[in-house]
Every structure is written in C-alpha cells, then in structure tokens.
Amino acid sequence: MLKNRIIPCLDVKNGRVVKGINFVDLKDAGDPVEQAKIYSDGGADEICFLDITASNENRDTIYDVVKRTSKKCFVPLTVGGGIRSVEDINKLLNCGADKVSINTAAVENSKVVIESSKKFGSQCIVVAIDAKKNGDKWEVFTHGGRNNSGIDALEYAKKMEESGAGELLVTSMDKDGTQQGYDIDLMTKIASKVNIPLIASGGVGNLDHLVDGIKLGNASAVLAASIFHYGKYSIKEAKEYLDSKEIPVRI
C-alpha cells in the first residue's frame, strides 16, 4: 500500500541552511548538501529546499546547491522559493530538482501553474499555500508570509488543483515556528476539498504532531524542519513512531 511520506525541509539562504522562526530571526546551521544526504541516508522520503530570501537575492547559489544535491541524493528533491516563471522552473529542473514548489507566482498569475504543469507535467508542480486564519476562514499570504492576498485558501486550493498542481504544500502561518502542531482544521478542510495529495506544514514540535497531521489532518505527507534539523528527532525515530501508531511508512 502507499506509504505516508516524511519530508524534512531545509530553509536555504545564500547556499546555507537556516531555519526561520515565524519566518524571521534566522539561525545559520550548515551545508544543505550534507544535510540533505544525512536525511536521505536516514530514510527521508523526499527532501525539500526552501530558498527563503530568493525573491530578493541572487538565485545562483540555490542552483548550485540543487546541482550538487541531486548528484548525491537519490530520493525526490523539491525546491521552492522565489520561483517567478516557467523559465525559473525549467532551470531548477535542469539542475536536478524533481519538483518545484510555487507560492507567490501562483497567486499572482495562475497561468504559471497552468503552463508549467502542461510543459513539465503535474507531477513536478507543487503549489505552496501559506494560509492564516481570519475569522472563520483562512487567507492566502504571499512573499514569504509578508503580504495578505485576501484570497480564500480553500477556494484557492481547488483552483490550483484545476490549474494542474500535482500536490499542495499547505503551511499554517499561525502555527509555523510555534512547535504547537499543524493547524489540523485547515489541513482537513483543504484535504477534503481537493483530490490531489496534501503535504502538511508549519508547527511541528513533536512526533505526535506528525501523527495528527496524517490521522486527523488527512495529509498524504508531513513536512517538518526544526525537529529534524536541530537533532531533536531523527527521521528513523519519526518513522518508527508513526509505524507504532499504525501509520503506513517506508521503513
């Protein structure tokens, strides 16, 4: 049967790994290629790089990181951050990325999703949704969580599926960096709205949160950064824990 995936995410800035707490207050911690290799050797089902400040800075460092990683890691590699155009996607795929995750550009112009999924296939187009609760709904944020688009996250998720997204990476802005667990309500609502796999993100502080993301949030995959990155848990420990909770994982 199909296994639920655990995806460690590495935030990368200027070719170095950092982890943002609520998207600010960055700490430097290591070489992304080495980190990715440790994760894939440890059983990570995929690796995700998020180039956090890419919208404003020189992009060449991430291309180099992707190129070097793809020669060492033979599990799927997703790269997001600062992707503006079909050409950006083409460049990352050529460097060895298997999927790209598109955030701001998809909100501003869904044609990027339509065109890129036609050109490269839906399998490599992940749409990243940064959502924040406002009253009884969630709104989509862009530019690394700085701008509120005012768009309803649930309707947007459906629209992205129709535009050709192969997966949705849903991050709760409210939970991200808090270590209090995923926004289960948000995950459940989006998962039931679309028929493509959902990757839950934002807020993981312990292994029970991963379990909840899958069991309660109906996510196909769970993404986490700091709990793995600072060595609180290894990928192996996470998988064994999920397995003990009868969640199908690849061990």
Add this chain to the structure above:
Amino acid sequence: MKVTIVDYNSGNISSVINSFKEVAKNKVNIEVTSDLGKIKSSDKLVLPGQGSFKSCVDALNKIDGLKETLNEFAINNKKPLLGICVGLQMFADVGYEETETNGLGWISGKVSKIDNQNGKFKLPHIGWNQINILKESKIFKEIENNSHMYFVHSYEIIPNDKSVIAATTDYCSNIVCSVEKENIFGTQFHPEKSDKIGLKIIDNFINL
C-alpha cells in the same frame, strides 16, 4: 559498453542522468542524446518520460526517424531497452491521456487513467509503494519482494498478455508497475528516485 539515455525533450531527465552516472561510475559510458547514429551504436537504451502520454509520443515523433530507430533497436535487433514511467507506458498500443494517442505498440495493451473509485484515492499516485514481484525479471536480481519504490503517475498500463507483467503495486487495485518482454524492460516507478534499492535496479539493467 555504452548505455544511452534517449533525450527527446520528454521533460526533466536530469535525475535519470545523475542516477545512471552514479551507478556507472567510470566503468560504463553513459550517453545522453537524440542522435540516431549514436542511439543505433549503443548497447542499451533508456527511454525516460515525464508529462503526459500524448506529450511524450508527440516529442518522440518530432525527431525524424527516432521511432524507427527505436523499433530497429528493440524489436529487430532485440537489444536491451528500459522504459521509465511514461517511457514504459509508450510501449503500449494506445494511451488515453488528453486524447487517444498511438504508442509504440511493443506490448499489446492500453494506458488508462487509474480508477480511483470516485475520489476514494488521491491522484496522482505519489509516493513510496511496495512492489509485488510476479516473475523473476532480470532487473529485479537481488531485489526483495515488497521493496519500496517511488511512484508518481495517474495512468496505468494494462497489457493484454499478462505474462509480460513483472511486478504490480497495490493502489486502488493491483496496478502493473513493471513489465519484461524478452529484451524490453519497463518500470512505472522511478528507480532513479528510489534510493539505494532503485539504484540497484539500474545497476542490474546496466549489467544485463
């Protein structure tokens, strides 16, 4: 020995290239080309494929003489060929993604959308799933039954002759995930993305 990855603008093939080069080290020459002469002189071919059935067939047909060269290589000369993902799907007579499109016709059968039981299962089928090995395919040498492989697809090949099926995987129903017909091999999953166990399959193919 020369193993050629057929580069026919079928989408992203960098991972296929990286994995074959990793396995081949410097012992086997890995060529990436659409040059018909170089393809003909190869010992083995890899036919990757991403995107839709139609887009891959269209891309293949755009290169003058490529289809005939592949036919000569795999059918007339019976040299080993490995199709990956849509590369495998194109072995069939016909595919129904986007619109009805003729495939290479090497394996009698069709490629249809996975029946996800009215939305009960998510599509695409993305992630790690176990393979159920049905016959001792040469590319599964030293691969344990129920090994995990990485999948990403929404369509499945349905061969008429079930004896070509080398492995299936369980998603909605038993989906064909590997075929072997004489010198022709195919995997629906991505060995190039399936970690060490996937690299072993590539190694098996290279060492056929």
